Amino acid sequence: MSISENLLNQVKQIKSLAEAGLVYNKENYDAERYEELRALALEMMSILSDLPVEQLTGFFLPETDYPTAxxxxxxxxxxxxxxxxxxxxxxxxxxxxxxxxxxxxxxxxxxxxxxxxxxxxxxxxxxxxxxxxxxxxxxxxxxxxxxxxxxxxxxxxxxxxxxxxxxxxxxxxxxxxxxxxxxxxxxxxxxxxxxxxxxxxxxxxxx
Known part of the structure; x- marks a missing residue:
């Protein structure tokens, strides 16, 4: 597995953790941090996959439950x-x-x-x-x-x-x-x- 593939897999995990946090922390200070973390993960995914953030964002529906594969x-x-x-x-x-x-x-x-x-x-x-x-x-x-x-x-x-x-x-x-x-x-x-x-x-x- 290449370095880029390893990094992308790690970024996916970060994004998943951020979305799990948003599911369980919708209305407090932590929610802002999870939103920032998710946005950062999407930016990193954009760099690694050579796709614009807007296109990547379109791949995902807002998480209302625990994110899964x-x-x-x-x-x-x-x-x-x-x-x-x-x-x-x-x-x-x-x-x-x-x-x-x-x-x-x-x-x-x-x-x-x-x-x-x-x-x-x-x-x-x-x-x-x-x-x-x-x-x-x-x-x-x-x-x-x-x-x-x-x-x-x-x-x-x-x-x-x-x-x-x-x-x-x-x-x-x-x-x-x-x-x-x-x-x-x-x-x-x-x-x-x-x-x-x-x-x-x-x-x-x-x-």
Missing amino acids: KVDVRGLILNAEGEVLLVKETVDNKWTLPGGWADVGLTPTENVLKEIEEETGFKAEVKRLLAVLDKRNYAHPLQPHYVYKLCYLCEITAGDFAPNFDIGEVHWFALDALPELSEDRILEEQLSKLVAIAKGNEAVFSD
Whole structure:
């Protein structure tokens, strides 16, 4: 992990502590200090991530409860040849596993099935949980959120591909012939790990 990544992780922790303080100290002298600490953390995140403070501020809703990690759900789907189904994001024209942020009010499995259907048009079923990954432990581009990834083995049951505003294409790829990946969302290392767990019927991996 680079010095910048280490610093960004520490700044995220500072921001989280400041927001926790704001939750429990809304109307006293300490609240002003927590606001200042949060603002300072955002300025430091801006320097480290090369994003303007205004854009970073837009990533976050005001904290009304104890701050926690965000949850990203992803579905690994394999065909009979062992190829992986990937979707092409229109935002960067790069490829990833179908998935996205987990919505409040849905279970993790409901979330991943919803994402698969929205992004591909396919209905699917969850076979099992493959891995719980902490994005901090991998070489993703720097980002403001602290994220856990829940990765599921899924199987298509019905449907046909339908392009949408998020996804332009879907395609099956062999691990030794992967396209350019959207590395904010998935890494080749992670794909290889997930496929190995799925094919080897290994126990759930957790960082």
